Amino acid sequence: MILSFMPQPLKNAVYIIGAGPGDPELLTLKAYRILTRADVILYADSLVPKQMLRDVRADAELIPTGNKTLEEILPLMSDRVRRGCSVVRLHSGDLSLYSAIQEQIQGLIAEDIPFELIPGISAYQAAAAKLGTELTIPGLVQTIILTRISGSASAVPEAEELASLAAHQASLCLYLAARHVENVQDKLLQYYSTDTPVAICFRIGWPDEKIWLVPLEKMAATSRENDLIRTTMYLISPALQECKDARSRLYHPEHSHLFRK
Template identity: 75%
Template sequence: MTQTSPAAPDALPLTPAVYIVGAGPGDPDLLTVKAQKILAQADVILFADSLVPTQVLNGVRPDAELIRTANKTLEDILPIMIDRVRSQRSVVRLHSGDPSLYSAIHEQILALTEAEVPVEVVPGISAFQAAAAKLKAELTIPDLVQTIILTRISGQASAVPEREELASLAAHQASLCLYLAARHVESAQEKLLAHYDPETPVAICFRLGWPDERIRVVPLHQMAQVTRDEDLIRTTLYVISPALAAGETRSRLYHPEHTHLFRPKSAKR
């Protein structure tokens, strides 16, 4: 089935369609310009109110229909979106972070496409990116770590394939960003300690971008204890990385001995 694309967000009004928009981790200033434009024009906004703070909705139309979805199932949400688009209204489905990560948009897009409802996906800042910015950290340090792994722990809502178990991913000793793991932090710590040094820094990031944001950087062997002491059971991201303790280092990228197309060897220094 061929799906038509909605009009660009600069068009007024928006084309009747579902716009799946990444809200970022919580700070409204981290919305993309495109997301802001769409939110400002949308007729209907469905948002996961347990994960998206209300300040992200600053600037929406006063007459926009706001629908909270924390207490709704997919079977509740889909008919609303389909009905509003068929009534020639533009609909935003607002997800926390970036829609490509742990957002369950795949099943929504399949159902909307089957219903011949146009869909556009607008990316957002993910929590791991916001965490790195808050920490003033580069997660890919030359000669130390060059890989970032985004993963999660198996839970009631979604199982992790056996081939992607945390224990096997930890063997790479990469910069590992662990989502949705606070309730299983003891198990996660045990699996990480099988491969990472116990003193490897871990950034425990709670509700990034929210007014009550908390970030603690602790050694890996204290990860579970600090999580329990601070009663963090949800909306917590762990960044486990040797990059968080990197000393003085320099990449070749801007080194005077490194040449490339735009900085040839004959260029004046």
């Protein structure tokens, strides 16, 4: 069952919420409303900073899940729902990528527990905003690819191999890649030029956020010099170069459309 808009979070239900990359002000209004009224909050503490919980109820039960398996998390959620609580399951960024929610959803359906998904802002969107840029520049690049590197927990299918995606020379947003950055740089250099701008974005929205803007040939060295292993995303994009003259036709006086003849 999918829940519709409610002024209070429902008791006996789970709200799976995308918390955004770290800045609590990037929570959606809906996420904030439910989070601050929930009885129980299970949160992925490795990627959700404590500041995200600053406005929750003083008597809310807070359960960090970084040290728990799915087999421990699901019974916790169903137990609290059966006790009549409103339950929040808080993940970083947006739920639609790399959030391991699919297996939780299957578990909730199997237990006949009502749930709702509330989207969040993904790390790449927050990074682009911090860089003050659009990732689709007319005449330069019109496609954004979101991808990752295979890790011990999840393998990327062969058809989505990084070098084959790099061949598009699109704006490439690379998650979960810092541990493999030398290999990544080699693969990207097969198609992007050595001076393609790369933004190395560490803990966007966290109090210790840092961003380095470097040419592609310095991507690996800069990551290693700064000991970047976790919570780092890479934006590789021609759009990060200076694009002073770029202009879309949308607001051009010589361009008319349905709403502006």
